[in-house]
Amino acid sequence: MTGAQILIECLKREGVEIIFGYPGGQVLPIFDKLYDAELKLILVRHEQGAAHAADGYARATGKPGVCIATSGPGATNLTTGIANAYMDSIPMVAITGQVKTFLIGNDAFQEADVTGITRPITKHNYLVKDAKELARIIREAFYIASTGRPGPVLIDIPSDVQLQDVEYSWPKEIEIRGYKPTYQGHPGQIKKAAKLIAESKKPLIYAGGGVITSGCNKELRELAEKIKAPVTMTLMGLGGFPGEHELSLGMLGMHGTAYANHAIMESDLIIAVGARFDDRVTGRLDAFAPYAKIIHIDVDPSSISKNVLVDIPIVGDAKNILTQLLLELKSAPDTESWLKTVESWRKKYPLTYKEGAKIKPQYVIEQIYEATKGEAIITTEVGQNQMWACQWYKYSQPRTLISSGGLGTMGFGFPAAMGAKSGCPDKIVFDIAGDGSIQMNIQELATCVCNKINVKVAILNNGYLGMVRQWQELFYKKRYSHTCLYNPDFVRLAESYGAVGIRVTRKDEVRPAIKKALAIDNTVFIDFHVEPEENVFPMVPAGQAINQIIEGLA
């Protein structure tokens, strides 16, 4: 079989059904084989869209997403999407064409050192120099991408290797001596954790994206209810614990709820599950959680004590560890007065916004939440739209919020929605966007319409790069340097692609427009003209302790 045939065969063996990609000179042999393969290739309009779509597909389904691009510019266009998946630990396999092996290093046409470029943004990568190694490499790539702390793996395949004719056999076993993820937590550490929990008075669960990855949302809920501890989530962890649950404090951190941040600062025991103490969560490190002991459950040993020193690290899969921990927990702490305190913060500092003459963006999200009964998959772009989507939509299930957490990539939400909808065709998929970020991958309208991938896009159109403008307002004396946008007519733009556009300028039109969009069997852009200078509150200024909150409502 040729290298290209082996690739297709191996992808099928790995259970791949959909690939997002774009052809080019150095992947012609692969695309020739795709022409009559059962695999579905979704032709994007920009390689970055392919990477984000594969990422969105992976987040929605839990299976590795696959994208493909040609050498040189095709591959470099994938890199933002690869870096995005790397920061959020998303399983992805990216396949790139490369110039012929004997041309590598000669500055050939469309040549770039892609394994070199992607080394710091992949979990691992390969340059295949012999088709005999291809089957093993593909097998390893999927294994590495989807196990341990997941992440993107790139396979760079020179076009002569794609044409090389070799004997093919599917490697039954995988043996990578340098890669042995730990799944079982240390029993002694789990015992110690159980003891600490039983003795605590103000326990707080801090849940991150690892909860979604390991699928331990049931165990997490059981733990929270058993020890009666409030739960706060990172952006990546939203959906890991039901947002409407009485113990849920919503998101913490820079734009987290005030009550979640106060709870972190007053807690005497933080149980971190699959979270990594990111600077957007901790704020000023030396002021973070001064009274708390910390139990840290994570599959990645290097996440432990990286930013915050922890008392009881437990390395392993969160689902295994929580199951063991629940068995170990003989008694629950008495948290009644702690919960009362937390409730008093919730009453004193509720998440809220002021009504105004114009449509409030928060109101739009609330209406989307109600209209979809909280059952949609929400993707977001990055900026104010993202923070409002995290604050005002209540996620009850894992994998229902798909958002660029670590890298903060504008232009992620729309192609990610496309990927999520491809993986979960029965779900409603709503991209909550800003007028800035939607324009960063707006070309994927063509992909959605051509492939009948019907996603809904709510553009919170304020005519600004809103989050940057907010910082300029608060910290740069309202000098709005290059944040005011000239925008196209989004309705006509959507229509020109064959999608549907709806413009909404009045509050009473919001809900009917959402209802209408949901009823249309096509991709729909809803252009909500919202209050231009609305800010995201609460807010903790960068570098401050996370209880130094600007409420902004007084």
Next chain:
Amino acid sequence: MRHTISVLVENKFGVLARIAGLFSARGYNIASLAVSETLDPDISYMTIVVEAKDETVLEQVKKQLNKLIDVISVTDFTKKEHIDRELILAKVSCPAKEKARLENSIKKYVAKIIAFQGEVAFIEAVDEQAKIKELLENLSQFGVKELVRTGRIAMAY
């Protein structure tokens, strides 16, 4: 503070770049690095001397190295009995009349004069870092014109 660690890695192209990239991307400092094949030609052995301001940084260096797929194992010699050596080559000014004095001054080290060329002596020395340092101080009276060092290599007992 300087710490010596050794890393067993897959002997494949690009592995050195992965290690070097990790150090630069995460802002760790390499004081020296020595790499070569082991008895098993599929595995390379690296001795890395790391500049780490505290234990936490050193821990992170080790964990991040372990995270690389091509890294098979990491050994920290900080609290482990081990031997370490460094090889140096030095060009030292040495007029004919100074020859005996030079020979004498390197006698107590594992060092020898390999060759003379005009008024220059070529010296080779293999020893642990402290001794090498001492030797170099000794040689400075003659004038060291050029110096090449391999960096430290280390082995556990």
